[in-house]
Amino acid sequence: MSSNPLKCLPLAALVLACHAPVTLAQPAPGAAERLHANAVASFRQARFPEAYGRFISLADAGHAPAAEQALWMYRNGPVLFGSDWDSTQEQLTAWAKLAGQPVSVMTARAYPPAAVQVAARAR
Secondary structure, three states, rough: HHHHHHHHHHHHHHHHHHHHHHHHHHOOHHHHHHHHHHHHHHHHHHOOHHHHHHHHHHOOOOOOOHHHHHHHHHHHHHHOOOOOOHHHHHHHHHHHHHHHHOOOOOOOOOOHHHHHHHHHHOO
16 A cells, blocks of 8 residues: 555645635734724725725624724714715624624614705706
8 A cells, every 4th residue: 555645735725725715814813903994094084985885894794893883884974974874784794703792783864854845956
C-alpha cells in the first residue's frame, strides 16, 4: 500500500473552494475598520444617507459595530433624520443578531395630513 500525499489534493481543493465565498464576502479586518471609520466620518459630517449606506453595507457583511449603528439609524430615522431608512426585515433581524439586540419589527408609519398636503403640492 503506497501513501501518496498528492492523492488528497483534489479533496483539499474542493473543501477550500466551498469555503472561499464566505471568506470573500467579509471585508478583511483592517479594511472593515477603515470602511467603518469612513462611515463614522460621513455621519459626523452630517451626510446621513451616505453614512447609513456605508453602515448597512458593512452590517450586511457581518460587521457588528456597523450593524449596531445601522439599527440605531433605522429606529431613529424619522425623528432624528426626517427619513425612513430602507431595509428589509431580514436585514433588521441579522443586524440585531450581530449587535446582540432585540429584533426590530418593521411597522407601517402614518404621516400627519399636513405632510401629505405638502407632498401633493410638490408634484
